[in-house]
Amino acid sequence: MGLSEFNQQLSTELDAIRQKNLLRFLRRIDSPQGPKIEMNGRSLLNFSSNDYLGLANHPHLVEASLKAIRDYGCGSGAARLVSGSLKVHHDLEEAIASFKQMPAALSFSTGYAAALGTIGAICDKDDIIVIDKLVHASVVDAARLCGAKLRIFKHNDLNDLEDILKWSLAARNNEGKSSRVLVVTESVFSMDGDFAPLREIVELKDKYGAVLMVDEAHATGIYGTLGRGCIDQHGVRERVEIQMGTLGKALGASGGFICGSRELIDLLINHARSFVFSTASVPAASAAAIAALQWVQTEEGEKGRSRLFENIHQFNELVKRETGNEASVRNCPILPVIIGDEARAIVVAERLLNWGYLVPAIRYPTVARGKARLRVTMSAAHSTEQVVDFSLEIRRALRG
Ligand SMILES: *Cc1c(COP(=O)(O)O)cnc(C)c1O
Numbered sequence: 001m002g003l004s005e006f007n008q009q010l011s012t013e014l015d016a017i018r019q020k021n022l023l024r025f026l027r028r029i030d031s032p033q034g035p036k037i038e039m040n041g042r043s044l045l046n047f048s049s050n051d052y053l054g055l056a057n058h059p060h061l062v063e064a065s066l067k068a069i070r071d072y073g074c075g076s077g078a079a080r081l082v083s084g085s086l087k088v089h090h091d092l093e094e095a096i097a098s099f100k101q102m103p104a105a106l107s108f109s110t111g112y113a114a115a116l117g118t119i120g121a122i123c124d125k126d127d128i129i130v131i132d133k134l135v136h137a138s139v140v141d142a143a144r145l146c147g148a149k150l151r152i153f154k155h156n157d158l159n160d161l162e163d164i165l166k167w168s169l170a171a172r173n174n175e176g177k178s179s180r181v182l183v184v185t186e187s188v189f190s191m192d193g194d195f196a197p198l199r200e201i202v203e204l205k206d207k208y209g210a211v212l213m214v215d216e217a218h219a220t221g222i223y224g225t226l227g228r229g230c231i232d233q234h235g236v237r238e239r240v241e242i243q244m245g246t247l248g249k250a251l252g253a254s255g256g257f258i259c260g261s262r263e264l265i266d267l268l269i270n271h272a273r274s275f276v277f278s279t280a281s282v283p284a285a286s287a288a289a290i291a292a293l294q295w296v297q298t299e300e301g302e303k304g305r306s307r308l309f310e311n312i313h314q315f316n317e318l319v320k321r322e323t324g325n326e327a328s329v330r331n332c333p334i335l336p337v338i339i340g341d342e343a344r345a346i347v348v349a350e351r352l353l354n355w356g357y358l359v360p361a362i363r364y365p366t367v368a369r370g371k372a373r374l375r376v377t378m379s380a381a382h383s384t385e386q387v388v389d390f391s392l393e394i395r396r397a398l399r400g
Contacts, residue, residue, distance in 0.1 A: 021342040022363055032057035035381045037358065044358045045386055047376050052333045053221060053296065053304045054381025055252025060295055061288040068287030076280035081269070084280035092286040095293045096257050100228055100243060104265040107257045107289075108274060109281050111217055111246030112138040114256030116145065117272030118213070118242065119182070123148040127180040128168045132156065134192065136215060137366075139184050148182070155189075158200050165208035181210040187230035188218035191367050191375060193334030198234040206239065213242035218334060221250030227296040227305060251296070253288035255281050308333060308380040311387045315378060318391035323398055335376040336362075337394065345372035351397045357390055 017023045031038035033056040037046045055061055068088055078084040089107060096105035108114040119142035123129055127148040131139055133155045143150050151168070153161040161183070168181045183205050185196045198214065205212045216229040224232030227250070231240050242264065247255040258268060268275060295301050312333060320329045325337060339345040342363045349361035352374075362375045376394070378387070 021346055027358075035379060035383070035386060039358070042356070044353070044356055045382075045390060047357060047359045047378070047382075047390060049377060049379070050218070050249035051252055051381075052250040052308055052377070052379055053252065053301070054379050055250070055292050055295065058252060058292075058295070061252055061291045064287045064291035065284040068283040072283035074282060074284070076282060078280070079276060079278055080280045081276060086280065086283060086286075088283045088286045088290070089280060092255075092290050093257075095290045096245075097259055099226075099293050099297065100259045101232070101237060102243065102259040102261075104262045105257055105259040106265045106268050106272075106275065107247070107255050107281065107286065108272075109255060109278055111215075111244070111248065111256030112141075113274035113278065114244055114246075114258050115139050115215070116142045117274035117276075118244065118258050118268060119143060119184070120146045120273055121268050121271035122211075122242075123180060123182055125149075127182065128171065130161065130164050130168065130181065130183045130210070132185040132189075132196065134189050135184055135186055136190055136217065139186075139215060143184070156194070156196060158197060158204065161201065162204055162208075165204060165210060168210070169208055181208070182213060183210050184213045184215070186215040186217065188216075188223070188332060188334070190218055190334065191362060191373070192336055193218075193328075193330050193332035195230065195330075195332070198230060198236055198240075202234075202236045202239045211241045212239075213244060214240050216243060216245045217249055218332075220245040221292070221296045221301075222305060222308070222333065227301060247285070247289040247292070251289055251292040253292055254285040255289055304380040308378060311378045311380070311382050311384070314384060314387045315376070315391055318388065319376075319394055322395060333378045335378060337374040337376060337398070339372050339374065339398075340370055342369075342372045345374065348397050349374060351400060352393065355393055355397070357393060359394075 027039060029037050029039055033049055033051050035046055037044055072086055072088055076084040076086060092107050093105045108117060115138035123146045125147040129143040129148045130151045131143060133152050151164045153164055172179050185201060187196055214231055219229040221227040223230045231237050231243060241260055243259045245257050247253045315335055316329045320326060345361040349359055352359050359374045359376055363372045
C-alpha cells in the first residue's frame, strides 16, 4: 500500500467519526492550568480540569519541582529496576503509604500504567475479573489485556454483583483449580461524579472470597480524613486489598500509584510490566506529588476542601436543581450536566466557549452513546463570583 493510499483510508475513517459528531481535536492552552486559562489569545474561565484543589500551578509544588530538578536533573535515566530508582521516588512512595496509612506503595508513570501493570501482574487467563459497568478505560483495557474472564456488573448494582460472584464461585470450583476473582470499582466515578457503595462491596467480596481493587483517582485529596479518600471515609482500609490512585488530579502533579501490603508491592515490582519496562517518572513530577501530599494534610488543605465544597454547593443550587438535574445533585467536584444527544452537547459547549467558558462535551466512547454531557468540574481555586457567573451562563446556554 502506498503512503497516500494509507492516508486516504485514515481520512475516510476520520470523516466517519466526524459524521457521528464524535470527532475530537486538541485545543492548545497557552497558560498554566488554573481557574483562568489562555487560549488563542483569549482568557477563558476553566471548568474542565481535574485540578480540584488548584495545586497544578501552586507555588509549593513549583518550588519542590524546581528543587528536584536541581538535585536530580530532568531525566531519571532508566527504569526503576535498572538504575532509575532515585531517592525522590522512594520518598514519594513513603509519603503515599503514610498518607493512606498502608504498609507499602508503588508509583507508576501514570494512573493508566498503574491499572495496566497491576491487573496484569495478578490476573491471567485462569482468573476472573468483575468490573462495574462504568469503570475507567484503564481498568477495562487492563482486564482485556491480561486475558482473564471478564464479567461486568450493572453500575453500582449490588444484586448484579452478587449474582456474578455466585457464578464465579461455581465457575472456579468446576474447573478444579485455584483461580482468583478480582472485583474492580471506582470510589468516585469519573464521568458521573457518583459514589460506589464501598462498604457493601467489601462485604460481598469477603463473602465470596474475591479480591477488591478500588480506583480512588477522583477521591484522593478530597474525601476522608485529611483527604485520604473514600476507603478511609468508609472505614474499610484494612479490608481492601488494592488501592489505586493518580497523582495527576487533585494532587496536581503526574503519575499513578498502588498501595497495599508489602507482598503486593513486591509482586508488582517483579511482575507489573508497565513498571518493569518503563523509564521512571521524572524527578520533578515525583517531588511535586510529595509536596501536594504534604499540602493536602495541612490546615490549608482542609481550607481548600471547604472552598471546593462551597463551590460545589453553589453550582448545585443554581444549576442542578434549576435545570431538573436534581437527581444528580451530589457532593462531588465532577458535576455532569446530562444532555444526551451528541450534536446538541457540542452546540452547548461551543456556545459556552464563545461566552468565555471552557467546559468539555463528553461523548462516546468516554460515555455511552446518547448519554453525552457537559462534564463540569469545580475547583477550590474558583471564586464564588466565577461560579455564580458560570452557573447563570450555563442555564442560559441550555435554554438556547
Ligand atoms: C484519570 C483516571 C485514571 C488514569 O490516571 P492518569 O494518571 O491520568 O493516567 C484512572 N482511573 C480513573 C477513574 C481516572 O479518572
